Amino acid sequence: xxxxxxxLVTVILTLLWMVLTGFTLGQLVLGVLAGILGGxxxxxxxxxxxxxxxxxxxxxxxxxxxxxxxRSNYDVARLILAGGRHRRRRAGFVRIPLDMTSPNxxxxxxxxxxxxxxxxxxxxxxxxxQLLLHVFDLIEGDDWVRTIKSRYESLLMEIxx
Amino acid sequence: MSATxxxxxxxxxxxxxxxxxxxxVMRALRGPRAQDRVLGLDTMYVCAMLLxxxxxxxxxxxxxxxxxLVMGVLGFVATTAMAKFLMRGEVIE
Amino acid sequence: xxxLAQIPPVIALLIAGFVALGTILxxxxxxxxxxxxxxxxxxxxxxLGTSWGxxxxxxxSMLMFxxxxxxxxxxxxxLGLLIMLTTPVTMMxxxxxxxxxxxxxxxxxxxxxxxxxxxx
Numbered sequence: 001x002x003x004x005x006x007x008l009v010t011v012i013l014t015l016l017w018m019v020l021t022g023f024t025l026g027q028l029v030l031g032v033l034a035g036i037l038g039g040x041x042x043x044x045x046x047x048x049x050x051x052x053x054x055x056x057x058x059x060x061x062x063x064x065x066x067x068x069x070x071r072s073n074y075d076v077a078r079l080i081l082a083g084g085r086h087r088r089r090r091a092g093f094v095r096i097p098l099d100m101t102s103p104n105x106x107x108x109x110x111x112x113x114x115x116x117x118x119x120x121x122x123x124x125x126x127x128x129x130q131l132l133l134h135v136f137d138l139i140e141g142d143d144w145v146r147t148i149k150s151r152y153e154s155l156l157m158e159i160x161x
Numbered sequence: 162m163s164a165t166x167x168x169x170x171x172x173x174x175x176x177x178x179x180x181x182x183x184x185x186v187m188r189a190l191r192g193p194r195a196q197d198r199v200l201g202l203d204t205m206y207v208c209a210m211l212l213x214x215x216x217x218x219x220x221x222x223x224x225x226x227x228x229x230l231v232m233g234v235l236g237f238v239a240t241t242a243m244a245k246f247l248m249r250g251e252v253i254e
Numbered sequence: 255x256x257x258l259a260q261i262p263p264v265i266a267l268l269i270a271g272f273v274a275l276g277t278i279l280x281x282x283x284x285x286x287x288x289x290x291x292x293x294x295x296x297x298x299x300x301x302l303g304t305s306w307g308x309x310x311x312x313x314x315s316m317l318m319f320x321x322x323x324x325x326x327x328x329x330x331x332x333l334g335l336l337i338m339l340t341t342p343v344t345m346m347x348x349x350x351x352x353x354x355x356x357x358x359x360x361x362x363x364x365x366x367x368x369x370x371x372x373x374x
Binding site for chain 2: 257258259261262263264266267269270273274276277278280281283284285287288293296297299300303304307308311312314315318319322329332333336337340341343344347348350351352354355
Binding site for chain 3: 015016019069070073076077080081091092093110111113114115116117118119120121122123132134136
């Protein structure tokens with residue numbers, strides 16, 4: 001177990017090695033070696049183990065995020081095209097109080113929010129759990145707090161805490 | 162017939178990606194502030210990477226892929242380092 | 255031209271559709287980068303190119319090379335993962351840097367004054 005502090009990292013690195021070099025027995029040995037070394041090096045960076053729990057919740061989260069990204073891509077593309085004609089769009093900052101404290105969960109939430117066009121993660125204050133978001137189009141009212149918390153945070157807390 | 166359409170789409174796609182690259186360079190040159198320039202450079206990296214992939218598709222070779230991978234990693238490291246420099250005035254602390 | 259002719263017509267049109275979608279989104283992102291008025295709005299534009307812009311082109315490439323059978327499709331998966339995971343980090347660091355600079359100069363954008371204190 002000491003040899004593999006982060007099994008997920010090791011597996012992904014080995015797979016990447018095999019993909020980039022081609023499959024032979026010698027490369028497999030080298031790839032596994034690189035994966036183990038990478039896992040050991042990764043332990044120096046982050047002390048917390050990444051444990052994959054609840055694959056059902058992860059699949060649900062993935063589907064939800066994929067759908068949201070498609071929808072917001074369409075919205076933002078339309079807004080950019082219409083941008084010059086009517087300026088009813090209002091961009092601005094939103095503060096969201098988060099209940100989640102797990103660093104891994106917060107990291108995944110940051111990736112989700114920033115990968116979705118139309119919302120950008122600007123700053124997180126760990127002392128009071130306040131997140132500062134920049135939203136491209138505030139026109140739909142101020143239910144951003146509820147959207148983020150109910151759509152993503154609850155599922156992420158289920159997965160990581 | 163379909164091969165002609167696909168070939169045409171790939172060519173137009175290359176032209177559009179070059180246009181996107183030029184727009185990103187324009188933003189990087191125009192500024193007005195340092196963070197705008199860094200954002201322009203980052204977009205430029207992504208456009209160049211996609212351009213490599215489309216070129217690889219047109220020529221039917223797979224060797225562009227490793228180049229695209231390297232470009233992605235380099236773009237990430239460069240942009241993050243520049244953003245960190247903007248924030249603290251130094252890269253490694 | 256020879257390798258393009260080997261692809262079945264339906265799949266060729268599908269590839270063309272995905273590549274066109276990805277290219278249009280990337281171009282729109284770049285147009286937004288030039289046209290939008292403030293930095294924080296411009297921060298949203300490139301994510302168009304890196305989310306579905308890149309995904310469209312990568313799916314097209316995946317379809318093409320797996321039909322031609324020249325290699326496994328897993329290359330594109332790795333490249334997509336790389337883009338998906340690194341772009342948010344870049345944007346986040348850049349957004350924080352911009353906010354930090356605005357605060358250091360004494361005029362933070364409206365809505366950011368509040369309880370959030372300058373970074374340590």
